[in-house]
Amino acid sequence: MTGVLIVACDDLASACGVDPNALEAALRMRSGAVRLRTVAGVCGDARALAAAVEGEAAAVLALCAPRLTRGALQTAVRRAGLDPLGVPVVSLRARCAPHPPDVAVARAETILAGAVARARAFRGSRPEQVRARPTRLRSRRSLLLADVEYEPVAAVARARCAAMAGCALCVPICPAGALVRDDGHVSLDRSRCDGCGACVAACPREAIEIPAYRDEELWAEIGALLAGADGALGSRGIAFFCRHVELSGEAPGWLPVVLPSLRLLTPVWIVRCLDAGANAVAVLECEICVNESLRAGVAWCGALLGAIGADPYRARLVGPSGLAAPPPPAGSVHRSEPTFLGEAAAVLSLVDAERPSDGAELTHPGSPFGRVSVGVERCTLCGACAKACPTGALALLETPSERALTFDHACCVACGSCERTCPEGRGVVGVVRSTSPKLLRAGPVALVRDEQARCVRCGAPIAPGTMLGRVAALLGKEHAALMPTLMRCCSTCRVLAGEDHPTTRTMSPTGEVPLVR
Amino acid sequence: MLPLAALARLRGRTYRAIGAALLYPDDRRLPSLVELAREMRRDRVLAASFAFYLPWWRCLDALAKADAEPGSLRSAYVRTFLVEPIGGPCVPQESAYVDGGKGMGEVIGELEREYALSGLTMAGTGEPADHIAVELDFMAFLCGEEAAAWGSDEREAERCLGRERAFLIAHPARWLPAFAERLGRAPRAGIYRIVGEAAHAFVQHDRDLLGLLATASPGTP
Numbered sequence: 001m002t003g004v005l006i007v008a009c010d011d012l013a014s015a016c017g018v019d020p021n022a023l024e025a026a027l028r029m030r031s032g033a034v035r036l037r038t039v040a041g042v043c044g045d046a047r048a049l050a051a052a053v054e055g056e057a058a059a060v061l062a063l064c065a066p067r068l069t070r071g072a073l074q075t076a077v078r079r080a081g082l083d084p085l086g087v088p089v090v091s092l093r094a095r096c097a098p099h100p101p102d103v104a105v106a107r108a109e110t111i112l113a114g115a116v117a118r119a120r121a122f123r124g125s126r127p128e129q130v131r132a133r134p135t136r137l138r139s140r141r142s143l144l145l146a147d148v149e150y151e152p153v154a155a156v157a158r159a160r161c162a163a164m165a166g167c168a169l170c171v172p173i174c175p176a177g178a179l180v181r182d183d184g185h186v187s188l189d190r191s192r193c194d195g196c197g198a199c200v201a202a203c204p205r206e207a208i209e210i211p212a213y214r215d216e217e218l219w220a221e222i223g224a225l226l227a228g229a230d231g232a233l234g235s236r237g238i239a240f241f242c243r244h245v246e247l248s249g250e251a252p253g254w255l256p257v258v259l260p261s262l263r264l265l266t267p268v269w270i271v272r273c274l275d276a277g278a279n280a281v282a283v284l285e286c287e288i289c290v291n292e293s294l295r296a297g298v299a300w301c302g303a304l305l306g307a308i309g310a311d312p313y314r315a316r317l318v319g320p321s322g323l324a325a326p327p328p329p330a331g332s333v334h335r336s337e338p339t340f341l342g343e344a345a346a347v348l349s350l351v352d353a354e355r356p357s358d359g360a361e362l363t364h365p366g367s368p369f370g371r372v373s374v375g376v377e378r379c380t381l382c383g384a385c386a387k388a389c390p391t392g393a394l395a396l397l398e399t400p401s402e403r404a405l406t407f408d409h410a411c412c413v414a415c416g417s418c419e420r421t422c423p424e425g426r427g428v429v430g431v432v433r434s435t436s437p438k439l440l441r442a443g444p445v446a447l448v449r450d451e452q453a454r455c456v457r458c459g460a461p462i463a464p465g466t467m468l469g470r471v472a473a474l475l476g477k478e479h480a481a482l483m484p485t486l487m488r489c490c491s492t493c494r495v496l497a498g499e500d501h502p503t504t505r506t507m508s509p510t511g512e513v514p515l516v517r
Numbered sequence: 518m519l520p521l522a523a524l525a526r527l528r529g530r531t532y533r534a535i536g537a538a539l540l541y542p543d544d545r546r547l548p549s550l551v552e553l554a555r556e557m558r559r560d561r562v563l564a565a566s567f568a569f570y571l572p573w574w575r576c577l578d579a580l581a582k583a584d585a586e587p588g589s590l591r592s593a594y595v596r597t598f599l600v601e602p603i604g605g606p607c608v609p610q611e612s613a614y615v616d617g618g619k620g621m622g623e624v625i626g627e628l629e630r631e632y633a634l635s636g637l638t639m640a641g642t643g644e645p646a647d648h649i650a651v652e653l654d655f656m657a658f659l660c661g662e663e664a665a666a667w668g669s670d671e672r673e674a675e676r677c678l679g680r681e682r683a684f685l686i687a688h689p690a691r692w693l694p695a696f697a698e699r700l701g702r703a704p705r706a707g708i709y710r711i712v713g714e715a716a717h718a719f720v721q722h723d724r725d726l727l728g729l730l731a732t733a734s735p736g737t738p
Contacts, residue, residue, distance in 0.1 A: 071566075079565035081574075127721035128694070130568050132729050148729070150568045191728065 003033040004116045007052045008062040008092070010038040015064035016092045017104040026109045030228060031116045036062075043067050046076040053080035053087075058119040062112060064093040071147030085130070085152055085212045086122030088115040094247065095256065103252070106232035110255060113228075114221040118212075121220035125211035129155045131190050152211045152260070153193040154178075154200060156186050160207035167390035169415050170199035170208060175263070196289070197264025204391040204413045213260060219272075225255045226277045237327030238273045240265055241284035245320075253326035254282060262289035267297035267368050268343040270315050271304070275350040280314040280327035290317065296366030304347070304435065307362050308354040343368065344410030344440045351437045361436040370414025371434045372407050374447045378428045380467040381405055381450055385418035385429055394418055395444065403464045404449035409439035424470075455490035462490050521674075521730075522667035527560050529660030531573065531719055536653030538580055538712045539598075539609050540644070542590050547583065554580035569715070569722040576715030579708045593707040597700070607699045607706075607713075611647035614692035628652070631684065635659070649696065649716070652689050656681065682727040685720065693720045 006027070012020050024036035039052045044067035053059045059082060066073065066089065074084035095111055096104040133149040156179075161167075163186040170186060171179045178192035179199060188199075200208045206215070222238060239254040241247060242261045247254075259265060262283060270281045283290075283298055294317075301315035311328055347369075361371075372385075372394060381403045383396035393411035397404045414433045422429045439445070450464035462468070472483050485494055534557060537550050554577045564570050583590055598606055608614075612624045628646040632638065632655060644651050663677035693716055700706055700713030 075566045078568075078570045079561070081571070083571060127568075127572075127718040130722070132568070132722070132725045148566060148568075148726070190725075 001032045002058050002120050003035065003056075004031070004058045004060060004119050005053065005056045006034060006036045006060045006062050006112060006116070007042060007049065008036060008038050009043045009064045010040045011043075011064045012038060012062070012092065016096045016108065017099075017101050018092065018096060018108045019105065022105060023108055023112070026105070027112055027116070030109065031113050031224070034116055046072050049073070050076040050079040053077060053082060055081065058082070058122070059087050060112060060115040060119050061087060061089045062092050062108075062115075063089060064091075066091060069147055069149070071149035074150060075147060083122070083125055084150070085125050086119060088118050090115050099252070102232045107255075110225055110228075110233060114225040114255070114257075117220040117224035118217055121217045122212060123214065123217070125152065126155065128190065129153060129209075129211045131193070131195075151195055152213065153190050153195045154188060154197065154208050154210050156188055157207050157209070158185060160205050161186055161203075162205050162207070162390040165390060166388050166417065166421075167204075167415075169204065169390065169413075170202045173198045173202040194261075196261035197259065198261070201264055201266045204411075204415065210260065210264070213264060218257070218259075218269075222257060222273060223276065225257070226273070235279045235327045235329050236277075237280035237282060238278045239282045239284060239323055240269075242286050242289045244288050245284055245286045247284070247323070251323035253279075254323045262286060262294055263291070265294065265297075267301050267366060268346060270298065270301045271350055272346045274301075274305075274314060275346050275353070278327075279329065280316075282316060282318045282322060282327075284323070285317050285319050293366075296364075297368065298366070300362075300364045300366030300368070300435075303364050303366075304350075304362060305354075307360060308351050310354045342410075347435065348437060348440055361434055361438070363432055363434040365433055367433040367435045368413065369409060369433070369435050369440070370412040370431045371409060371436065371439065372412060372418060372447065373430045373432075374405060375428045375430075376448050378424050379405065379448045380424065380470045381448060381464045382423060382467065384421045384423055388417040388421040390415060390417060397446075398452075398461070400454070400459075400461055401452055402449055403452055403461075404446045406444040407447045408444040409436060410443070453487060455493050456488045457493040457496070458490060460490040460492075462487075522664050523563060525660045525664035525667065525674075527563055528723060529657040529664065530557055530560070531564075531569075532653040532657040532660060534580065535576070535712060535716045535719065536650035536657070538576075538583075539653075539709070539716075540650045541594055542583065542587065544587075547587055547590070551581060551584045554583075567722060567726065569719045572711075572715040572718040576711050579711045583708060590708065593705065593709060597703050597706045597709050607696065607703050607709075609649040609696065610645060611649075611652065611688060611692045612645075614695045628688065631655075647688075649689070649693070653716075656685065656689065659684065678727060678730055682724070682731060685724050685727065689720050690724050693717055 008020060009015070012018050020036055020038050024034070027034045027036065037052055039048050042049050042052060043063045043065055046068055049061070049068075053076070059077070061073070068076070073089065077084040077087050090111055092108055092111075096107045099107055129152055130150050131153045133151050163181055164184045168181045168186060171181050175196065175198060176192045176194050178189045179186055180189070195210055197210055197213060200210055200213070225238065226236065233253060235253045237254050239247070239251060239256050240259060240262065241256060242259050247256050265283065270283075273281045281301070283294070298315060298317050302312035305314055306312040314328060316322075381396070383405070386394040386396040386405065391411040391413055393408050395406050395408075397406055414431050416431050419429045419431050450466050452461035452464055453468055454460065455462055468487055471486060475482060530553070534550070534553050537546065537553070540546060542550065558577050558581065561574065564573055598609055600606060615624060625646045629639065632646065635658065637655070637658065639646060639651070659677055659681045663674050663681065666674035666677055697713040697717035700710055703710070706713075
């Protein structure tokens with residue numbers, strides 16, 4: 001386990017009401033190899049800060065009231081040999097001071113445990129994931145530049161991106177228009193990206209990431225916040241808020257998780273928190289971040305809770321005063337060691353904890369899952385939808401005797417690519433946003449299946465019967481003579497069989513494209 | 518507050534050091550490279566203000582000790598840039614990465630014209646105009662011009678910034694990420710992997726910094 005140094009201001013006791021020795025002892029019990037060092041004036045002294053962190057493998061800055069600019073703070077951390085993005089900065093005064101002493105200590109311990117876990121989980125950043133924030137020359141005459149502040153931005157991992165298969169779900173989502181699809185790839189214009197994370201939430205392949213806000217880094221923090229007994233904190237809830245908003249005043253029981261923007265938040269994160277033992281999850285409204293998609297997602301969480309007989313109020317969007325009341329008392333889920341579950345697993349785990357037998361389907365515009373239906377009588381099993389599906393929710397399975405289109409509800413994000421791609425036109429493939437615990441449990445199920453017609457010469461599969469029927473209908477009476485060969489021979493044998501069937505040598509009326517090669 | 522002239526000098530020296538580190542480390546070149554790296558470590562306070570600092574420091578640290586085993590350094594150079602059989606050598610030339618490696622003559626011609634506009638010609642040391650060391654040395658030259666201009670002629674300094682930015686975007690920034698990635702995958706590349714990471718980070722962040730300076734508005738004097 002990586003040792004983590006927590007650097008705190010020596011005002012910790014007076015400004016935040018927290019005894020450093022008691023805090024260090026509690027953190028060691030909870031988070032293992034942790035040291036707490038108090039440094040005089042560290043909140044406003046970059047040199048002291050750099051000297052305190054020098055040579056450490058990981059660090060957390062627990063400042064009572066940071067007086068350094070973010071750029072200066074980053075420089076100090078960098079000078080000490082650490083990546084500033086991997087060093088969480090916790091403002092303990094704002095988080096703890098408004099609370100009674102016993103609660104302040106418990107809050108400091110819990111919040112710092114979250115920051116320690118996040119510092120340990122940090123995987124580093126690549127040059128393309130960091131950008132200098134626009135700044136200005138302070139004085140052209142003296143030729144000085146202010147401290148440069150860096151911020152994380154998104155980066156697309158081409159190896160995981162499904163753009164080559166036609167996926168471009170992230171492109172229209174980006175509020176800054178920073179993503180473009182060009183030459184079969186999605187690329188990001190770093191100068192336009194504001195690091196909000198909307199693309200991260202939209203990508204079904206986890207091909208886009210923002211350093212310090214990766215799933216495992218966020219989860220490490222949330223897991224640590226929810227671990228252990230409630231104690232003086234009482235009922236515990238997770239409060240997600242963005243960098244544009246600051247928590248002020250008392251927020252009893254609410255443990256803050258800061259995101260670059262609420263657009264990074266998917267409804268499944270809320271479910272994960274609830275399943276991991278949070279009594280409630282609040283999303284602090286922000287005029288910049290909250291959009292219809294987020295509103296619908298939070299509403300879906302409430303609807304899911306309602307559908308399984310739990311209190312729908314445990315997941316909600318709140319205004320600035322919404323955190324004044326503590327989270328509702330404990331729900332039926334309480335885990336001493338929260339586990340990070342996949343999307344479907346988290347939903348099922350929550351459903352099982354509340355109402356294990358419930359299999360009712362919930363159709364809701366905010367559902368993160370989609371359900372695909374296919375008109376069996378019109379589907380030819382061509383597989384175009386499976387090819388276009390960016391998540392592999394639809395797959396074409398082929399055996400010598402049968403072809404089947406399968407659907408995995410747990411993988412479907414309701415992107416609608418299948419619906420748009422189907423060559424049979426509207427109405428054959430349909431997608432609705434819906435969550436079905438029964439289907440999530442079932443795994444891949446066959447939506448359509450058909451026997452393969454087989455070649456009479458070599459035995460190879462030709463095509464499913466429905467597809468041959470569709471071809472026959474398209475050819476009509478005019479080319480009916482072709483059908484016996486098409487129905488009986490595979491593409492290879494058709495060429496060989498051409499000697500016996502003069503019609504296969506017929507050219508199209510324009511003479512450009514042979515009907516049968 | 519960061520003085521722009523000192524920053525230009527730091528950037529120029531970094532370009533020169535990284536470029537020199539990617540040339541064959543012969544008996545004449547290696548001692549001066551090591552000396553340059555040791556001297557540059559004094560710039561750490563200024564460099565720490567920028568995101569390239571961590572890979573930059575690792576690179577200087579490695580270069581400062583590069584004379585400890587010159588034999589193994591030369592072996593790593595030959596293995597990595599000349600003869601590594603698995604996956605091919607990491608060619609340190611722009612032509613190998615842009616336009617699918619087809620426009621070799623065009624790229625070299627374009628670069629020679631660019632150098633000539635600044636009154637420079639190839640020194641005849643054997644490296645082609647699109648070699649990473651030559652491109653970065655040209656960046657170092659432009660940074661030197663900029664550093665000299667900040668004290669006397671601000672407009673000229675701003676013009677220099679514009680030329681640096683244009684050259685960086687048109688050439689090193691275009692292919693260095695791919696080169697660094699290939700270097701990162703090269704087996705037994707040793708110190709050259711660290712140099713590649715530093716080159717990638719430095720060029721990426723310098724491009725950002727130049728963009729920042731280009732758009733920065735003058736404040737109250």
